[in-house]
Amino acid sequence: MHEPDATSRTHALHRLRASADTLTNAALKKIEHDLPWYSQLGAQDRSWISVVARTGINSFTRWFEDQGQSASDATEIFNVAPRELARSIPLQHTLALIRIVVDVVATEAVPLVPESARTTVHDAVLVYARDVAFSAAEAYARAAEQRGAWDARLEALVVDCLVRGERDASLYSHLAALGWDAKVSACAVVGSAALAEAAMHDIRRAARKACPTALVGLYGSLALVLLGGTDPRQAATQVAAAFPSRTVIGPVVADVADAGRSVRAAVAGLTAVEAWPGAPDPASSSDLLPERVLAGDELARAEMREQIYVPLLAAGRPLVDTVHEYLTLGRSLEGAARSLFIHPNTVRYRLRRVAQLIGWDPTDAREGYVLQIALAVGRLDEVSKHTASPAVCPDPPK
The missing domain is CATH 3.30.70.2730 (Alpha-Beta Plaits)
Structure with missing residues (x-):
């Protein structure tokens, strides 16, 4: 690369510094025109993008002054904006921003410097753009790692609260921090x-x-x-x-x-x-x-009572008795009919009616088992409601 003389480089640096505002405005106009997602960002995020663009142009000037020896100027661009910006703008959008800023500097700034320094400035822009792109990838990788560790801790806390049944305000704030809609x-x-x-x-x-x-x-x-x-x-x-x-x-x-x-x-x-x-x-x-009830799950017991036993009882005692007799007598239509002194077709109709009302079919082996346990749960709960104290064995007669 042909190096310009010291006077040309100094003059080029002066023109780059003097044009910082013009270049920033040109970059922002091109960003707004070329990137449709930019207008969908909030005002705060858009203002941070303008800060990033200006910082990029200023740090390029310092980098050029140092003849590319300072690597820190490239990473400086991503230190001026808050980490939350990485949540709003993905890496591919950031790279698109970099390309636009580089393009603006190449097309707008290069013609402003002395002709003897134009090739050097143009080549420097390309090298600097590469460094900034790598810095962007590193910045996003660090942010993702930190965010991932923080999210994992929040997730563990939320899981613990959910399993233990806690429903305080902190649970909802933690879920909101993880991006959940209430x-x-x-x-x-x-x-x-x-x-x-x-x-x-x-x-x-x-x-x-x-x-x-x-x-x-x-x-x-x-x-x-x-x-x-x-x-x-x-x-x-x-x-x-x-x-x-x-x-x-x-x-x-x-x-x-x-x-x-x-x-x-x-x-x-x-x-x-x-x-x-x-x-x-x-x-x-x-x-x-049924298995959850047998394992002592009160949530399942309440669900069986409210969703099966209570609706079945509300439909009438004849349906309850029919289901009980049918299941108790080995799922025999004739046996249930004899026990209830009704016709087998009436038993068949009632069983079909039960399936329509509560969604569980007594004639299905598995669903019949569910209904059998639900009837037992419901009856036990009825007994417990009318019992003042737990049943105890009476003292033996003296």
Whole structure:
């Protein structure tokens, strides 16, 4: 590269410094014209971009004055803006900004310097642009690493709160910091945490791909994923496929305020799923209601009572008695009919009516088992409501 004499270089530096405002304005106009996403940014982010552009032009001038010996000037550009800017502007957009600033300097600044220094300035712009691009990649990598570590800590805290059922204001602020909308529907997936690190990476990647709003964390021996969006159940099914072990999906809840219920139902389901060897994978926590009740899950007990027993009782005692007799007598239409002194077709009609009313079919082997446990739960709860104190064995007669 032909080096200009000292006088030409000094004159070039003077013209570059004097043109800083003009070059910055030209760069911002070109950014606004060429990059449609720029106008969609908030006013604060746009103001920081103007600061970054001006800093880039000024640091190039200093870099040129130092004849490219100072590497710190290139990284300085990304130290003037807050780290939050990296959340609003991805790396590819930043590189587009750099290209525009470089193009403006090359087209606007080079003609301003003495002719003997133009080639040197032009070549310096290209070298500096390369250094800045590398600095941008490093800055974004550092920000991603720091943000990832912070997000992981927040995720662990949120998972702990959800499993333990805490619903204070701090939980919602933590979720908001992770990008969650308070009104978004949510659904949880739970599996074993006895996984290789590569498996956890696959689960995280599947969660991010299936749903824009996803939280992945560990709780003891469990790996937990909370998904939010318009169809979190479908997203949960996709994420469950990434687990190398059995999974359980919790119910879809209306918003994050109720997300803990989905999480706890899924956790309880995974604990109880071994009691049903033929359970599907993934299994729904609602499909595991009997096993969860047997394992002592009060949430499942309440769900059985409110969603099965109470609606069945409200439909009339004849339906309750028909289901009971049919299931107790080995699922025999004739046996239930004889016990109730009705025609078998009446039994068949009532059973069909039960399936229509509550969504559980007594004639299906699995669903009949669910109904049988629900009847037992409902009756036990009725007895407990009318019992002042727990039953105790009477003293033996003297």
